[in-house]
Every structure is written in structure tokens, then in C-alpha cells.
């Protein structure tokens with residue numbers, strides 16, 4: 001198995017676990033998710049637990065995030081077996097947040113009971129839309145009414161924190177429908193809302209349809225208009241935008257995702273999971289069958305692995321940190337990476353500050369509201385030569 005520096009004594013504090021199965025593949029999705037492979041579930045769970053055991057003692061998680069796929073696309077017994085099995089490998093005495101992703105339609109009282117029993121305290125639910133015709137176009141297995149039912153099941157079952165995901169500016173979605181969606185989400189009173197504009201990813205059914213003229217192409221000005229309306233509605237309802245696409249009630253930010261945006265270390269377990277530990281990053285093989293085979297054979301299920309040089313580490317910290325509304329602390333980045341972006345990229349900072357896209361306040365660098373609208377382009381300019 002892939003191992004960090006044997007001399008290393010500081011345990012990894014953030015753990016990601018990937019469950020790669022779904023009831024059906026959504027046509028816009030480019031995640032590592034596979035449908036109709038239920039027969040693989042048991043061997044996959046065995047492999048996941050086995051991989052977790054190889055990391056015992058080197059991970060003391062403060063946050064765990066179980067994503068997919070659909071982590072709840074298995075029965076309650078299997079859900080409890082893999083969550084408890086992975087958790088048993090680690091010291092959970094510092095655990096503050098344990099999130100599991102779920103989809104409306106894959107949540108039952110028995111599964112919620114399993115989540116609560118193992119210690120999950122946060123569920124992130126893929127609501128996506130509150131219109132049946134848009135959910136159908138998105139290929140989702142649930143209807144609009146299922147989301148409210150699932151949120152109720154979570155609350156009755158004792159899950160303390162609930163986040164809802166929305167997809168914005170979906171094909172043919174009107175602004176009135178967008179406003180309705182965010183209002184329905186707010187009515188359910190989640191602690192946190194993630195709102196991502198739909199993107200056409202390479203290799204997806206949606207992208208093929210778009211190229212065939214069967215779906216409208218992206219229109220950035222329309223997407224921004226939808227995003228701005230959603231931001232305003234969430235702000236008025238008390239959800240602060242703390243990252244480009246994420247909104248939370250006070251104190252309800254996702255601690256796990258904050259770790260990614262701060263570019264700190266995390267370990268990923270399971271097929272297709274990424275890890276970033278001790279200056280190295282690596283990715284596990286995508287195909288669950290190959291993953292299972294590798295773990296059974298006692299081999300590292302690694303697709304690729306590389307060390308990250310300081311200039312690239314600094315860029316990655318900027319790339320992730322500038323997504324946060326409060327931006328990054330340049331003194332802190334300089335101490336961490338041994339390079340100061342104020343020396344290496346002074347011209348880029350000055351140009352974007354003059355253009356109104358970036359602002360420097362003491363040692364803090366952040367995107368302005370104008371910069372947030374074109375964040376990828378501004379951040380891309382910091383890529384080291």
C-alpha cells in the first residue's frame with residue numbers, strides 16, 4: 001500500500017472515503033460512479049475495510065467525508081458494515097464532523113439509524129432541483145417531493161446537520177424556476193447549501209447531446225444571472241456565502257471541505273480517491289473491480305503518485321484558497337511553502353488588483369465580487385511558469 005514518509009509522526013487529520021455505486025448513471029455526471037454493479041458491493045466493502053486497516057495509526061481524523069457515487073446505495077446492513085469497518089481502523093477521539101452523501105430516494109429510516117449508530121453527524125443530500133421535469137432531464141431517480149421526505153427522515157432519525165445540493169442553470173431552466181428551487185431548499189431549513197452551476201464535462205452524455213444540438217450550449221452570462229439570484233436569496237435567508245458555491249448558517253461551514261480549500265493533507269480511501277500526504281499526492285485506480293483485486297493481492301491500488309514541488313504547492317494553495325470568500329493569508333502561505341507569492345507573482349497580483357478582480361488587505365488576498373464571477377480565469381494566471 002502507498003505509504004507516506006516512515007519518519008513522519010504527525011497523523012493525517014482528514015479522511016475521504018469513496019463509495020462508487022449508484023442506482024443509475026446521471027447523464028451529466030463525470031464522477032467515478034457505476035450503476036448496476038450491486039454484486040460488487042460486498043467485495044468492495046471488504047477491500048475498503050482492508051485498505052483502511054493498512055493506515056491504522058497514521059490517520060486520526062477530525063473530519064470524515066464519505067462521497068460517491070451514492071454512499072447510501074446499498075442496504076442498511078452493508079452501509080453500517082462499511083462505515084463501522086472503516087471507522088474501526090482509526091482513533092476517532094478527535095472526530096468533529098462525519099459527513100455522508102445521500103440522495104433522496106436512497107434514504108430510509110433503517111439507513112439513517114445505521115448512520116446515527118456509527119456516529120455520522122452530517123448528511124449532504126443531492127436535492128438538485130424541486131421540479132420533476134428538470135430532475136427527469138438530469139436523470140435523477142427521485143422526484144421533487146422525495147427531498148422533503150428524506151430530510152424529515154434524517155431529522156427524525158437524529159442526524160444533526162443537513163446540507164442540500166442544488167444544480168443551477170440546468171438546460172431550459174427559467175429564472176422563475178431557479179428562484180422557486182432555492183426557495184424550496186430554504187423552506188427545508190438545511191444548515192448548509194451547495195449551489196453549483198451545471199457544467200458540461202468531457203465524456204458525459206450531456207456533452208455529447210450538447211454537441212449534437214440536442215441541449216443548449218453553456219451561456220456564461222445566463223449562468224452568472226442564475227448564480228447571483230441564488231446568492232441574493234440565500235443571503236436574505238441567513239446563509240452566508242463562504243466559498244464560491246457554498247453557503248452556510250453561522251458555524252455550519254463544512255469542516256472537511258474547508259480542509260480541501262486550505263489545501264491541507266487528506267487521505268482518500270476507495271476506488272478513484274485522491275490523497276495528499278507529506279508532499280506527495282496520488283490517485284487510487286478508478287475501476288472498483290481493479291481496486292478490489294489490488295487490495296486482495298496486498299498491492300497498493302495506486303493509479304499514479306507524484307511529489308509536488310513547492311511552486312506548484314503554492315499555486316494549489318492559491319487555487320483552492322481563493323475560492324474562499326475571505327481568501328488566503330499570504331504570510332501563512334509563505335511560511336508553509338517557503339515561497340512568497342508577493343515576490344514570485346507581484347505583477348499578476350498588481351494587474352488583477354488594478355482590474356478590480358483581486359484585493360489585498362494587509363496579508364490577505366481575496367477575490368472581489370467581480371473576481372468571483374471569473375475566478376477560474378484569475379486563478380489560472382497564477383500558474384507557475
Ligand code: SF4
Nearest residue numbers: 022025026029033069
Ligand atoms: S447520483 Fe451523483 S454520483 Fe451518482 S451518477 Fe448521479 S450525479 Fe453521479
